Amino acid sequence: MRNTRTHTRRAALAATAVTAALVLAACGNDSSGQEGQSTSSASSASSSATAHNEQDMAFAQGMIPHHQQALEMAKLATDRASSAKVKDLASRIEKAQDPEIQTMNGWLKSWGQDMSSSMPGMDHSTDSGMPGMMGSNDMDHLEKMSGTDFDTMFLTMMTDHHKGAVAMATTEKNKGKYAPATSMADGIITAQTAEITEMNKLLGKN
Missing domain, CATH: 1.20.1260.10 (Ferritin, core subunit, four-helix bundle)
Incomplete structure (x- = not known):
């Protein structure tokens, strides 16, 4: 009985860890995308100002x-x-x-x-x-x-x-x-x- 509970707990922790990793990865991608867009926008604005x-x-x-x-x-x-x-x-x-x-x-x-x-x-x-x-x-x-x-x-x-x-x-x-x-x-x-x-x-x- 104890072994079953242990396995269940481990499985739950593993699933939680995977979910957290996926969320962090998604956030990282969103942030990177926003930064890229911001850099691109700033570059475009700078180019327009000096054109x-x-x-x-x-x-x-x-x-x-x-x-x-x-x-x-x-x-x-x-x-x-x-x-x-x-x-x-x-x-x-x-x-x-x-x-x-x-x-x-x-x-x-x-x-x-x-x-x-x-x-x-x-x-x-x-x-x-x-x-x-x-x-x-x-x-x-x-x-x-x-x-x-x-x-x-x-x-x-x-x-x-x-x-x-x-x-x-x-x-x-x-x-x-x-x-x-x-x-x-x-x-x-x-x-x-x-x-x-x-x-x-x-x-x-x-």
Whole structure:
């Protein structure tokens, strides 16, 4: 009788152990599957956040020289402008756009793209295909001016220049894929649209 009970108890314990093992194995598989899915999802999200397209590259390669020309114009205002408001505007343009140039150069480098088109000293031609870019004659003319005449020409040229930047940024915002680039584009639209309004007021326009 005792032997029978012993065998029954052993069988029950064995069955319990097998059941527990199966449950643990199942839990392990579920956990592993969830971890795999989480890793895959994180990888996908990371890839999506860093992905870029042709528009993003065109935006950086075009906006860098566009910004560089704005900086050239702004630097001329330091000793040529007569209006303190014009000098203040020029200073703000420098502070905003120089860091953006550095950021965009970083993007191009990380994407393995040629940055030669964004280097200083390029020919500022109206044939560049970028809206708002001034021709060499316009830049030479501005450099020779001073006082109120400089103020008027500077504001007129920079207004057109800003309108071109806003147009380029709008294209990036609508067609770009790289989140930091579309975010910068949005910032350019907001900031430079406000500065266009400011410059029109300084020019006496409504």
